[in-house]
Amino acid sequence: MFQEPDYRENLSLMLSEVLHDIGVNERMVMRRRRNYMLKETMNNIIDRVIDLNVTEYFLGSQSEGTTTIGLGSDLDVLICDNNYNIIQDWSEWEQDKVNYLMIQNENTTPGYCLLQMLQHDAPLPVTVVPDEHHMNDRSRKVLYKNTVINGVIQGAVGHGPSLAEQGQPGFSDKDVVLAYSCKSWPQSASGWLNRQGIGRWPTQDMRRYAARTGCFVVPTGGKVSEYPELEWRISTSLAERCLMLHLNITQIRCYVLLKIILKSFLNPRDEINISSFMCKTVLLHCIENTEPSVWKDNNLFICLTYCLLKLHSCVQNDCCSHSTILENNLMAGQFTAETKHELSKNICKLIQNDGQWLLSINIDNLGCRLQVKLNRVPHGVYYFLSSLEIYEQVLTLGYIGIATNICAQFNTVLKHFQNENIRTIKPAVVKLMNFSNNGNRLEHAAFKLLAPFLYTTYGSFLALSGTGENNQVSPEALVWLSAGLNSDISSSRLKLVSEFYSTGDMEKAELILRQTEEQYYSNPVVPICGCWTKPIHTLTAEIKRICSEESESYIKHITAFCVRFIRKEINCIPHELQYEMFRSTQDEMINRDEYRDYWMNWAVVDSLPFLYFLQYKIYRHLQRHQDQRQALSKLIRTIETDENLGHRETALNILGQCLEQENRPQQALKCYLLSLQQRARNNAANFHICKLLSGLLVSQ
Structure with a gap:
């Protein structure tokens, strides 16, 4: 095969097929992009709803669709603080904003700038250093120090200009970059706006878009x-x-291959000698300097070799010019002489080997798959996932990721409003509803997923503000609670049941519970929790099929979000759950992470255990003892068998209290001890154990 005259074309076609099979195809790329753009839109909608003046951008391989399962790319998130205004010309200064003037001179590194602080009430420089985040330079300008980033996000690890948040198995790690926006295109990149390569790329439309979007610092x-x-x-x-969103599939495959090469041959043992951003830059330069007709599947290997030659030249010359700011050398100060020699030698080997090295790549079983395509080994020698199985796996994780993001954004809303009164929440509801009338297509899709949760929250707060006659939930509160019922299979319904339970309306509560249980079992359902990152252990074939075939609007039919009650809602929940709001000792409170553990001040419980717990309580009240025993059995079975519960410790705590009421103290104690195995600290089980043992001692 490798000695045939047309082997490069055959190799290119086989390599393209392999990349298609591992998920680098048009359909998968578009679905990946849609998922991340939708999550970006949801985050920005919630930021506006709660008056947080930031804009989030999901960048990098995950949002571009230029990754594979084996590459395990990070998610790059840029968070822009819109309170700051970076200007290049005095005419861009804005009243009552934090304005900084971008300064570039002969002493600043190309592609970098200094930020001079300006007055907030006039376009004039500040003359006095205001705090430790600023300092004077030699000419007495007040400059902003970039060390302001230190400690901004707790629990994150500094990584260059970003903060790297470690993910859990099944979830992408996250690089969070904090930035400020400049509305105008950088003057140092002005030449790029007028430049057009051999391939008439970037197009005029792309350059116009770039000029409109400006830049960040x-x-x-x-x-x-x-x-x-x-x-x-x-x-x-x-x-x-x-630019990346306008690549064709061959260009995307070439970029994915470059990243696979980095991980397999050039950056061993997780060393970062050459970054994926450098590879992206090399690719963009190559596209700019070749005819578009070159970038086809039957030329993939030739295109890849061309990119490797360009990368080798960059390493040899210690120079990789930024794609838009040419004077910015991405490789300046990057390598020692020894590293440079080693990299140059390894890239040369790849170029001279004419593709034999492809057969040794382990990532995504690419080498084994290629051997099978080239008939180097018979089918059946290797086992790997089919293209359909990979498609289902990626899209299922994407679907679950959207659902988890919905849950996390709802938590953000609750956190924001936990100390507010009802008057401050209605404007937020109005803001959200504006997206249904004035938003773009993505905002419409995000609105439909987010709105029911905010309706439920508003309805719950209305119910708290006072019940109607005969201690019933007021009609207005019911309207909003009802509007939110279809948020998912169960969580908003269970919140309404809890409202009815707290007002003593057991008949209505029992009816909704029965309907919710029927709905829960009419579809395959995945429990979703946004309080902390956890992998989903088991997903049925039916769930995977739905995730690969249905749009994101179907999420509400297959997900059961955890049910959340903030302390303001303490009177709307059974007393057994109220203990969860006070789960932490004083010492634990001091050592909690305020950014991650805020939900520990709430009562949060998975939907299905809460459903059976409410059934148990309501049937006990209605003296339907057979139904009460069945509900308790279902609660026990759910806790024992459902691997995907996010708050198993809470489910065990409420089960233990039910067993205490059944006069089964030893089994109750076992539940509390199992709960502590799930979460040793910040767990109400510690209180329940003390209370149970104290009661036993008193009785004896």
Whole structure:
């Protein structure tokens, strides 16, 4: 095969087929992009609803669709603080904003700038250093230090200009970059707007879009900077995202292969000698300098070799020019002489080997798959997932990711409003509803997923503000609670049941519970929790099929979100659940992570255990003892068999209290001890154990 005259074309076609099979195909790329753009839109809607003046952008391989399961790419999130205004011209200064003037001179690293602080009430420089985050330079300008990023996000690890948040198995790690926006295109990249390569790329539309989006400044200095604490990197992330979203499938496959090569041959043992961003930059330069007709599946290997030749040239010359800011050398100060020699030698080997090395790649079983395609080994020698199985796996994780994001955004809303009164919540509901009338298609889709949860929250707060006659939930509260019932299979319904239970309306509560249980078992259902990151252990074939075939609007038919009650709602829940709001000792409170553990001040329980617990309580009240025993049995079975519960410790705590009421103290104690095995700290089980043992001692 490798000696045939037309082997490069045959190899290209087989390699394209392999990449198609592992998920690098048009359908998968578009679905990946849709998922992440939808999550980005949801986050920005909620930020606006709660008056948080930031904009989030999901960038990088995950949102571009330029990754595979084996690559395990990070999710890059850029968070832009809109309270800041970075200007390049005095005419861009804005009243009552935090304005900084972008300064570039002969001493700043190319592609970087200094930020001079300006007055908030006039377009004039500040003359006095206001705090430890600013300092004077030699000319007495007040400059902003990039070290302001330190400690902004708790529990994250500094990683260049970003904060890397470690994910859990089954979830992407996250690089969170904090940035400020400049509305105008950087002057140092003005030449790019007028440049067009051999391939008439980037197009005029792309360049116009780039000019409109301006740029960001990111808090990090250049590697060879004289002022590492004062320099800010100029980022054209939105222009770069635009370019990546306009690549054809062969160009995307070439980029994926470059990243696989990095991980397999050039960056062993997780060393980062050459970054994926450098590979992206090399690819963009190659596209700009070739005819579009070159980038076809039957030329994939030739295109890849061309990119490797360009990468080798960059390493040899210690120079990889940024795709839009040409004077910014991405490789400046990047390598030692020894590393440079080793990289150059390894890239040469790949180029000279004419593709034999492809057969040894383990990532995504690419080498084994290629051997089978080339008939080097018979079918059946290797086992790997089919293209359909990979498609289902990726889309299922994407579907679950959207659902988890919905849950997390709802938590953000609850956290924001937990200390507010009813008057402050209605404007938020109105803001959200505006997206149904004035938003774009993505905002419409996000609105439909988010709105029911906010309706339920508003209805619950209305119910708290006072019940109607005869201690019943007021008609207005019922309207809003009813409007939110279809948020998912169960959580909003169970919240309404809890409202009815608290007012003593057991008949209505029992009816809704019965309907909810029927609905729960009419579809395959996945429990979803956004309180903490946890992998989903088991997903049925039917769930995978639905996730690969249905749009995201179907999420509400197959998900059961955890049910959340903030402390303000304490009178709307059974007393057994109220203990969860006070789960932490004083010492545990001090050591909690305020950014991650805020939900520990609430009562949060998975839907199905809560459903059976409410059945148990209501049937006990109605003296339907047979139904009461069945509900308790179902609660026990659910806790024992459902691997996907997010709050198993809470389910065990309420089960233990039910067993105490059944006069089964030893079994109750066992539940509390099992609960502590799930979560040793910040667990109400500690209180229940003390209370149970104290009661036993008193009785004896």
